[in-house]
Amino acid sequence: MKKIAVIGGGIIGAVTAYYLAKEHYDVTVYDDGIGQATKASAGIISPWLSKRRNKQWYALAKDGAAFYTKLVRDLELDDSIYHKTGALLIRPNAQLEELADLATERKKDAPEIGTIDLLTAKETAARFSLLQPQASLMISGGAKLNGQALLTTLYQRILKEGGVIHTKKALLKKGPQGFIVEFDLGEHAVDQVVLTSGPHVKTLLAPLGYQVDIRPQKGQLIAFDTTVDTHDLPVAMLDGEADLIPLANGKILIGATHENDAGFDLTPTKDAFDRLTQSIARFLNTPTHLFSSPYHYQIGTRAYTSDFAPFFDQIPNEALFVASGLGSSGLTTGPLIGYLLAQKIQGNQPDLTGYQKPLHTYLKKS
Ligand SMILES: Cc1cc2nc3c(=O)[nH]c(=O)nc-3n(C[C@H](O)[C@H](O)[C@H](O)COP(=O)(O)OP(=O)(O)OC[C@H]3O[C@@H](n4cnc5c(N)ncnc54)[C@H](O)[C@@H]3O)c2cc1C
Numbered sequence: 586m587k588k589i590a591v592i593g594g595g596i597i598g599a600v601t602a603y604y605l606a607k608e609h610y611d612v613t614v615y616d617d618g619i620g621q622a623t624k625a626s627a628g629i630i631s632p633w634l635s636k637r638r639n640k641q642w643y644a645l646a647k648d649g650a651a652f653y654t655k656l657v658r659d660l661e662l663d664d665s666i667y668h669k670t671g672a673l674l675i676r677p678n679a680q681l682e683e684l685a686d687l688a689t690e691r692k693k694d695a696p697e698i699g700t701i702d703l704l705t706a707k708e709t710a711a712r713f714s715l716l717q718p719q720a721s722l723m724i725s726g727g728a729k730l731n732g733q734a735l736l737t738t739l740y741q742r743i744l745k746e747g748g749v750i751h752t753k754k755a756l757l758k759k760g761p762q763g764f765i766v767e768f769d770l771g772e773h774a775v776d777q778v779v780l781t782s783g784p785h786v787k788t789l790l791a792p793l794g795y796q797v798d799i800r801p802q803k804g805q806l807i808a809f810d811t812t813v814d815t816h817d818l819p820v821a822m823l824d825g826e827a828d829l830i831p832l833a834n835g836k837i838l839i840g841a842t843h844e845n846d847a848g849f850d851l852t853p854t855k856d857a858f859d860r861l862t863q864s865i866a867r868f869l870n871t872p873t874h875l876f877s878s879p880y881h882y883q884i885g886t887r888a889y890t891s892d893f894a895p896f897f898d899q900i901p902n903e904a905l906f907v908a909s910g911l912g913s914s915g916l917t918t919g920p921l922i923g924y925l926l927a928q929k930i931q932g933n934q935p936d937l938t939g940y941q942k943p944l945h946t947y948l949k950k951s
Contacts, residue, residue: 586611590766590775592755593782595623597908599739600923601779606746615755620851624733625885627806627830627840629820631672631727632917633691633698634684642894645940647695649918656920665833666734671819672727681722699725713818717870729820730916731832757789777904784888786909798947799909802887803847805857806840809878827864839865853882887912890947897922898944
Protein backbone atom coordinates (compact mmCIF):
# COMPACT_ATOMS: atom_id res chain seq x y z
CA MET A 586 0.00 0.00 0.00
CA LYS A 587 1.27 3.50 -0.86
CA LYS A 588 2.67 5.59 1.99
CA ILE A 589 1.03 9.00 2.12
CA ALA A 590 2.07 12.00 4.22
CA VAL A 591 -0.45 14.74 4.94
CA ILE A 592 1.33 17.92 6.09
CA GLY A 593 -1.21 20.16 7.83
CA GLY A 594 -3.96 18.64 9.95
CA GLY A 595 -6.61 21.36 9.79
CA ILE A 596 -10.01 20.64 8.32
CA ILE A 597 -8.81 19.76 4.80
CA GLY A 598 -5.88 17.60 5.84
CA ALA A 599 -7.85 15.75 8.52
CA VAL A 600 -10.77 15.00 6.18
CA THR A 601 -8.40 13.84 3.41
CA ALA A 602 -6.51 11.61 5.86
CA TYR A 603 -9.74 10.17 7.29
CA TYR A 604 -11.15 9.15 3.89
CA LEU A 605 -7.78 7.66 2.87
CA ALA A 606 -7.28 5.78 6.15
CA LYS A 607 -10.83 4.41 5.79
CA GLU A 608 -9.74 2.88 2.46
CA HIS A 609 -6.69 1.32 4.22
CA TYR A 610 -4.07 3.72 2.84
CA ASP A 611 -0.94 4.04 4.98
CA VAL A 612 -1.49 7.67 6.08
CA THR A 613 0.56 9.83 8.44
CA VAL A 614 -0.58 13.34 9.39
CA TYR A 615 1.91 15.98 10.56
CA ASP A 616 0.46 19.00 12.27
CA ASP A 617 2.15 21.55 14.53
CA GLY A 618 -1.16 23.31 15.25
CA ILE A 619 0.43 26.75 15.23
CA GLY A 620 -2.06 29.39 14.10
CA GLN A 621 -4.46 26.75 12.88
CA ALA A 622 -7.56 28.42 11.39
CA THR A 623 -9.87 25.44 11.92
CA LYS A 624 -9.67 25.38 15.72
CA ALA A 625 -9.93 29.20 15.91
CA SER A 626 -12.89 29.49 13.58
CA ALA A 627 -16.34 30.91 14.13
CA GLY A 628 -18.31 28.01 12.69
CA ILE A 629 -20.93 29.43 10.37
CA ILE A 630 -22.02 27.12 7.56
CA SER A 631 -24.41 29.25 5.51
CA PRO A 632 -22.90 30.33 2.19
CA TRP A 633 -26.01 30.75 0.04
CA LEU A 634 -26.63 34.46 0.40
CA SER A 635 -23.07 35.57 -0.25
CA LYS A 636 -22.80 38.45 -2.71
CA ARG A 637 -19.51 37.13 -4.11
CA ARG A 638 -19.65 37.05 -7.92
CA ASN A 639 -17.23 34.15 -8.36
CA LYS A 640 -19.49 31.38 -9.68
CA GLN A 641 -16.94 28.62 -9.19
CA TRP A 642 -16.50 29.63 -5.55
CA TYR A 643 -20.28 29.65 -5.07
CA ALA A 644 -20.60 26.15 -6.62
CA LEU A 645 -17.91 24.89 -4.23
CA ALA A 646 -19.43 26.58 -1.17
CA LYS A 647 -22.95 25.38 -2.00
CA ASP A 648 -21.78 21.80 -2.59
CA GLY A 649 -19.51 22.09 0.46
CA ALA A 650 -22.47 22.95 2.70
CA ALA A 651 -24.44 20.04 1.18
CA PHE A 652 -21.49 17.68 1.76
CA TYR A 653 -22.01 18.01 5.53
CA THR A 654 -24.91 15.56 5.28
CA LYS A 655 -22.43 12.86 4.25
CA LEU A 656 -19.74 13.94 6.72
CA VAL A 657 -22.20 13.95 9.64
CA ARG A 658 -23.34 10.45 8.65
CA ASP A 659 -19.84 9.04 8.07
CA LEU A 660 -18.47 10.42 11.36
CA GLU A 661 -21.71 10.08 13.33
CA LEU A 662 -21.36 13.68 14.49
CA ASP A 663 -23.72 14.78 17.24
CA ASP A 664 -25.30 18.21 17.49
CA SER A 665 -22.67 19.53 19.91
CA ILE A 666 -20.35 19.49 16.86
CA TYR A 667 -22.61 20.25 13.88
CA HIS A 668 -26.09 21.65 14.45
CA LYS A 669 -28.52 22.94 11.85
CA THR A 670 -30.24 25.59 13.93
CA GLY A 671 -30.71 28.04 11.05
CA ALA A 672 -29.12 31.38 10.23
CA LEU A 673 -30.69 34.75 10.99
CA LEU A 674 -29.61 37.62 8.74
CA ILE A 675 -30.04 41.10 10.14
CA ARG A 676 -30.05 43.86 7.52
CA PRO A 677 -32.03 47.02 6.76
CA ASN A 678 -35.60 46.14 5.67
CA ALA A 679 -35.14 46.86 1.95
CA GLN A 680 -32.16 44.49 1.77
CA LEU A 681 -34.03 41.72 3.58
CA GLU A 682 -36.64 41.48 0.80
CA GLU A 683 -33.86 41.37 -1.79
CA LEU A 684 -32.08 38.61 0.15
CA ALA A 685 -35.28 36.60 0.49
CA ASP A 686 -35.66 36.76 -3.32
CA LEU A 687 -32.05 35.65 -3.77
CA ALA A 688 -32.58 32.77 -1.33
CA THR A 689 -35.70 31.65 -3.21
CA GLU A 690 -33.80 31.75 -6.52
CA ARG A 691 -30.79 29.87 -5.13
CA LYS A 692 -32.93 27.28 -3.41
CA LYS A 693 -33.79 25.88 -6.86
CA ASP A 694 -30.42 24.14 -6.95
CA ALA A 695 -29.60 24.29 -3.24
CA PRO A 696 -32.54 22.70 -1.40
CA GLU A 697 -30.31 22.64 1.72
CA ILE A 698 -31.27 26.30 2.22
CA GLY A 699 -34.45 24.97 3.78
CA THR A 700 -37.30 27.31 4.66
CA ILE A 701 -36.95 31.04 4.01
CA ASP A 702 -38.88 33.33 6.37
CA LEU A 703 -38.95 37.09 6.78
CA LEU A 704 -39.35 37.62 10.52
CA THR A 705 -40.86 40.66 12.20
CA ALA A 706 -38.94 42.40 14.98
CA LYS A 707 -40.99 40.57 17.57
CA GLU A 708 -40.48 37.18 15.89
CA THR A 709 -36.69 37.76 15.68
CA ALA A 710 -36.47 38.53 19.40
CA ALA A 711 -38.60 35.47 20.18
CA ARG A 712 -36.18 33.28 18.16
CA PHE A 713 -33.02 34.77 19.70
CA SER A 714 -33.63 36.58 22.97
CA LEU A 715 -30.16 38.17 23.10
CA LEU A 716 -31.08 40.27 20.07
CA GLN A 717 -32.99 43.53 20.14
CA PRO A 718 -36.34 43.36 18.36
CA GLN A 719 -35.43 43.95 14.67
CA ALA A 720 -36.60 42.52 11.37
CA SER A 721 -34.57 39.60 9.98
CA LEU A 722 -34.44 36.84 7.40
CA MET A 723 -34.30 33.29 8.72
CA ILE A 724 -33.06 30.39 6.59
CA SER A 725 -33.47 27.07 8.31
CA GLY A 726 -30.55 25.29 6.56
CA GLY A 727 -27.86 27.45 8.20
CA ALA A 728 -25.69 25.51 10.64
CA LYS A 729 -23.10 26.02 13.34
CA LEU A 730 -19.97 23.91 13.51
CA ASN A 731 -17.45 23.54 16.32
CA GLY A 732 -14.25 23.27 14.25
CA GLN A 733 -12.08 22.17 17.17
CA ALA A 734 -14.51 19.39 18.16
CA LEU A 735 -14.80 18.22 14.54
CA LEU A 736 -11.01 17.88 14.37
CA THR A 737 -10.92 15.90 17.62
CA THR A 738 -13.43 13.44 16.13
CA LEU A 739 -11.54 13.25 12.83
CA TYR A 740 -8.23 12.57 14.62
CA GLN A 741 -9.87 9.79 16.67
CA ARG A 742 -11.25 8.23 13.49
CA ILE A 743 -7.96 8.49 11.61
CA LEU A 744 -6.22 6.64 14.45
CA LYS A 745 -9.00 4.06 14.65
CA GLU A 746 -8.66 3.38 10.90
CA GLY A 747 -4.93 2.74 11.36
CA GLY A 748 -3.53 6.20 10.46
CA VAL A 749 -0.72 7.90 12.40
CA ILE A 750 -0.67 11.49 13.69
CA HIS A 751 2.46 13.42 14.67
CA THR A 752 1.79 16.77 16.31
CA LYS A 753 5.05 18.08 14.91
CA LYS A 754 6.28 20.52 12.31
CA ALA A 755 7.39 18.81 9.09
CA LEU A 756 9.60 19.78 6.17
CA LEU A 757 9.66 18.26 2.73
CA LYS A 758 12.38 17.30 0.29
CA LYS A 759 12.67 15.09 -2.79
CA GLY A 760 13.79 11.51 -2.14
CA PRO A 761 15.33 8.93 -4.48
CA GLN A 762 11.73 7.82 -5.05
CA GLY A 763 8.87 9.97 -3.86
CA PHE A 764 9.54 12.40 -1.01
CA ILE A 765 11.24 12.57 2.38
CA VAL A 766 9.35 14.17 5.26
CA GLU A 767 11.70 15.55 7.91
CA PHE A 768 10.50 16.20 11.43
CA ASP A 769 12.14 16.24 14.85
CA LEU A 770 11.67 12.50 15.43
CA GLY A 771 13.41 11.60 12.20
CA GLU A 772 12.74 11.20 8.48
CA HIS A 773 10.02 9.30 6.64
CA ALA A 774 10.22 8.22 3.01
CA VAL A 775 6.76 8.43 1.42
CA ASP A 776 5.26 7.81 -2.01
CA GLN A 777 2.83 10.73 -2.07
CA VAL A 778 2.38 13.96 -0.15
CA VAL A 779 -0.70 16.07 0.50
CA LEU A 780 0.11 19.66 1.47
CA THR A 781 -2.74 21.18 3.44
CA SER A 782 -0.76 23.54 5.63
CA GLY A 783 -2.74 26.76 5.05
CA PRO A 784 -0.51 29.71 4.14
CA HIS A 785 2.58 27.59 4.94
CA VAL A 786 2.25 25.73 1.63
CA LYS A 787 4.34 28.59 0.28
CA THR A 788 7.41 27.89 2.48
CA LEU A 789 7.05 24.12 2.11
CA LEU A 790 6.98 24.33 -1.68
CA ALA A 791 9.72 26.96 -2.11
CA PRO A 792 12.64 24.47 -1.74
CA LEU A 793 11.03 22.34 -4.46
CA GLY A 794 11.10 25.34 -6.82
CA TYR A 795 7.48 26.50 -6.68
CA GLN A 796 6.10 29.98 -6.16
CA VAL A 797 2.65 30.15 -4.62
CA ASP A 798 0.19 33.04 -4.59
CA ILE A 799 -0.87 32.78 -0.96
CA ARG A 800 -0.82 35.12 2.03
CA PRO A 801 -1.65 34.93 5.74
CA GLN A 802 -4.58 36.81 7.25
CA LYS A 803 -5.00 37.10 11.02
CA GLY A 804 -8.47 36.37 12.40
CA GLN A 805 -9.41 37.09 16.02
CA LEU A 806 -12.68 36.29 17.70
CA ILE A 807 -13.92 36.54 21.26
CA ALA A 808 -15.47 33.47 22.94
CA PHE A 809 -17.72 34.30 25.92
CA ASP A 810 -18.64 31.63 28.48
CA THR A 811 -22.22 32.44 29.42
CA THR A 812 -25.10 30.80 31.24
CA VAL A 813 -27.38 31.28 28.21
CA ASP A 814 -29.08 28.14 26.88
CA THR A 815 -27.38 28.29 23.48
CA HIS A 816 -28.25 24.81 22.22
CA ASP A 817 -31.03 25.66 19.77
CA LEU A 818 -30.12 29.27 19.01
CA PRO A 819 -29.41 30.08 15.34
CA VAL A 820 -26.27 31.86 14.19
CA ALA A 821 -26.84 35.59 13.69
CA MET A 822 -25.17 37.11 10.63
CA LEU A 823 -25.19 40.81 11.42
CA ASP A 824 -24.71 43.91 9.32
CA GLY A 825 -21.09 44.87 10.06
CA GLU A 826 -17.75 43.27 10.92
CA ALA A 827 -18.95 40.80 13.56
CA ASP A 828 -21.35 37.87 13.67
CA LEU A 829 -22.81 36.13 16.73
CA ILE A 830 -22.41 32.37 16.98
CA PRO A 831 -23.95 30.54 19.93
CA LEU A 832 -22.18 27.18 20.15
CA ALA A 833 -23.05 24.45 22.68
CA ASN A 834 -22.84 24.80 26.50
CA GLY A 835 -23.37 28.57 26.71
CA LYS A 836 -20.33 29.44 24.56
CA ILE A 837 -21.05 32.51 22.43
CA LEU A 838 -18.57 33.63 19.80
CA ILE A 839 -18.28 37.12 18.37
CA GLY A 840 -16.12 37.40 15.32
CA ALA A 841 -14.13 37.72 13.40
CA THR A 842 -11.48 40.23 12.38
CA HIS A 843 -9.82 40.09 8.93
CA GLU A 844 -6.33 41.56 9.40
CA ASN A 845 -4.26 41.56 6.22
CA ASP A 846 -1.14 43.25 7.58
CA ALA A 847 -0.47 41.16 10.69
CA GLY A 848 1.41 38.31 8.99
CA PHE A 849 1.54 35.22 11.22
CA ASP A 850 1.10 37.18 14.47
CA LEU A 851 -1.17 35.45 17.01
CA THR A 852 -1.25 38.08 19.76
CA PRO A 853 -4.68 38.99 21.14
CA THR A 854 -5.34 42.72 20.85
CA LYS A 855 -7.61 45.04 22.80
CA ASP A 856 -8.35 46.80 19.53
CA ALA A 857 -9.98 43.59 18.18
CA PHE A 858 -12.05 43.21 21.36
CA ASP A 859 -13.22 46.82 21.15
CA ARG A 860 -14.01 46.70 17.42
CA LEU A 861 -15.91 43.41 17.60
CA THR A 862 -17.95 44.30 20.68
CA GLN A 863 -18.72 47.78 19.35
CA SER A 864 -19.79 46.33 16.01
CA ILE A 865 -22.24 43.99 17.70
CA ALA A 866 -23.50 46.13 20.62
CA ARG A 867 -26.24 47.92 18.66
CA PHE A 868 -27.91 44.60 17.77
CA LEU A 869 -28.06 43.28 21.33
CA ASN A 870 -30.68 43.54 24.01
CA THR A 871 -28.33 43.88 26.96
CA PRO A 872 -24.79 44.12 25.57
CA THR A 873 -23.16 44.70 28.95
CA HIS A 874 -24.55 41.40 30.24
CA LEU A 875 -22.80 39.42 27.47
CA PHE A 876 -19.63 41.51 27.47
CA SER A 877 -19.11 41.08 31.23
CA SER A 878 -19.04 37.25 30.93
CA PRO A 879 -15.65 35.50 31.18
CA TYR A 880 -14.02 35.30 27.78
CA HIS A 881 -10.99 34.19 25.85
CA TYR A 882 -9.66 34.91 22.38
CA GLN A 883 -9.56 32.42 19.50
CA ILE A 884 -6.93 33.46 16.98
CA GLY A 885 -5.92 31.81 13.74
CA THR A 886 -4.24 32.48 10.43
CA ARG A 887 -6.38 32.17 7.32
CA ALA A 888 -4.78 31.57 3.93
CA TYR A 889 -5.92 33.66 1.01
CA THR A 890 -5.00 34.15 -2.64
CA SER A 891 -5.04 37.31 -4.78
CA ASP A 892 -8.59 36.61 -5.97
CA PHE A 893 -9.74 35.18 -2.60
CA ALA A 894 -10.47 31.79 -4.20
CA PRO A 895 -9.10 28.44 -3.06
CA PHE A 896 -7.06 25.93 -5.08
CA PHE A 897 -6.76 22.18 -4.68
CA ASP A 898 -5.34 19.60 -7.07
CA GLN A 899 -2.39 17.43 -7.94
CA ILE A 900 0.71 19.37 -8.99
CA PRO A 901 1.46 18.27 -12.58
CA ASN A 902 4.14 15.59 -12.93
CA GLU A 903 4.55 15.30 -9.13
CA ALA A 904 3.29 12.81 -6.55
CA LEU A 905 2.20 15.90 -4.70
CA PHE A 906 -1.28 17.26 -3.94
CA VAL A 907 -1.95 20.71 -2.58
CA ALA A 908 -4.93 22.61 -1.18
CA SER A 909 -5.01 26.09 0.33
CA GLY A 910 -6.48 29.57 0.07
CA LEU A 911 -9.80 28.78 1.72
CA GLY A 912 -9.99 32.24 3.30
CA SER A 913 -13.08 32.99 5.40
CA SER A 914 -15.20 30.09 4.20
CA GLY A 915 -12.96 27.08 4.75
CA LEU A 916 -15.17 25.34 7.28
CA THR A 917 -17.83 25.33 4.59
CA THR A 918 -15.65 24.26 1.66
CA GLY A 919 -12.88 22.32 3.50
CA PRO A 920 -14.58 18.93 4.01
CA LEU A 921 -15.65 18.66 0.35
CA ILE A 922 -12.15 19.67 -0.79
CA GLY A 923 -10.60 17.05 1.52
CA TYR A 924 -12.96 14.38 0.23
CA LEU A 925 -12.29 15.26 -3.43
CA LEU A 926 -8.53 15.13 -2.84
CA ALA A 927 -8.89 11.71 -1.23
CA GLN A 928 -10.92 10.59 -4.25
CA LYS A 929 -8.25 11.87 -6.63
CA ILE A 930 -5.48 10.08 -4.70
CA GLN A 931 -7.51 6.88 -4.96
CA GLY A 932 -7.52 7.35 -8.75
CA ASN A 933 -11.21 8.18 -9.03
CA GLN A 934 -10.67 11.35 -11.11
CA PRO A 935 -13.36 13.64 -9.66
CA ASP A 936 -14.05 16.69 -11.86
CA LEU A 937 -12.54 19.66 -10.01
CA THR A 938 -12.78 22.16 -12.87
CA GLY A 939 -16.22 23.53 -11.96
CA TYR A 940 -14.95 24.63 -8.57
CA GLN A 941 -11.76 26.57 -9.26
CA LYS A 942 -9.40 28.16 -11.77
CA PRO A 943 -6.53 25.96 -13.06
CA LEU A 944 -3.82 25.31 -10.47
CA HIS A 945 -1.19 27.24 -12.46
CA THR A 946 -3.16 30.44 -11.68
CA TYR A 947 -1.82 30.19 -8.12
CA LEU A 948 1.24 27.94 -8.31
CA LYS A 949 4.17 28.21 -10.71
CA LYS A 950 7.50 26.47 -11.10
CA SER A 951 10.21 29.14 -10.71
C1 LIG B 1 -11.26 33.58 13.34
C2 LIG B 1 -11.73 32.75 12.17
C3 LIG B 1 -13.10 32.57 11.95
C4 LIG B 1 -13.54 31.76 10.88
N1 LIG B 1 -14.88 31.54 10.72
C5 LIG B 1 -15.32 30.74 9.70
C6 LIG B 1 -16.71 30.47 9.54
O1 LIG B 1 -17.54 30.93 10.33
N2 LIG B 1 -17.12 29.69 8.50
C7 LIG B 1 -16.23 29.17 7.61
O2 LIG B 1 -16.64 28.48 6.67
N3 LIG B 1 -14.89 29.39 7.74
C8 LIG B 1 -14.42 30.17 8.76
N4 LIG B 1 -13.08 30.44 8.90
C9 LIG B 1 -12.16 29.93 7.88
C10 LIG B 1 -11.73 28.50 8.15
O3 LIG B 1 -11.47 28.33 9.51
C11 LIG B 1 -10.47 28.19 7.34
O4 LIG B 1 -10.62 28.57 6.00
C12 LIG B 1 -10.17 26.69 7.37
O5 LIG B 1 -10.20 26.22 8.70
C13 LIG B 1 -8.81 26.43 6.72
O6 LIG B 1 -8.53 25.05 6.88
P1 LIG B 1 -7.14 24.47 6.41
O7 LIG B 1 -7.19 23.01 6.69
O8 LIG B 1 -6.83 24.95 5.03
O9 LIG B 1 -6.05 25.20 7.32
P2 LIG B 1 -5.78 25.19 8.88
O10 LIG B 1 -6.99 24.87 9.66
O11 LIG B 1 -5.08 26.48 9.20
O12 LIG B 1 -4.77 23.98 9.06
C14 LIG B 1 -3.46 24.03 8.56
C15 LIG B 1 -2.59 23.29 9.56
O13 LIG B 1 -1.29 23.10 9.00
C16 LIG B 1 -0.36 23.17 10.07
N5 LIG B 1 0.98 23.38 9.51
C17 LIG B 1 1.43 24.42 8.78
N6 LIG B 1 2.71 24.21 8.41
C18 LIG B 1 3.07 23.01 8.93
C19 LIG B 1 4.27 22.25 8.89
N7 LIG B 1 5.36 22.66 8.24
N8 LIG B 1 4.29 21.07 9.53
C20 LIG B 1 3.18 20.60 10.21
N9 LIG B 1 2.03 21.30 10.27
C21 LIG B 1 1.97 22.48 9.63
C22 LIG B 1 -0.88 24.32 10.90
O14 LIG B 1 -0.34 24.27 12.20
C23 LIG B 1 -2.37 24.05 10.87
O15 LIG B 1 -2.76 23.23 11.95
C24 LIG B 1 -12.60 31.19 9.98
C25 LIG B 1 -11.23 31.38 10.21
C26 LIG B 1 -10.79 32.15 11.30
C27 LIG B 1 -9.32 32.31 11.53
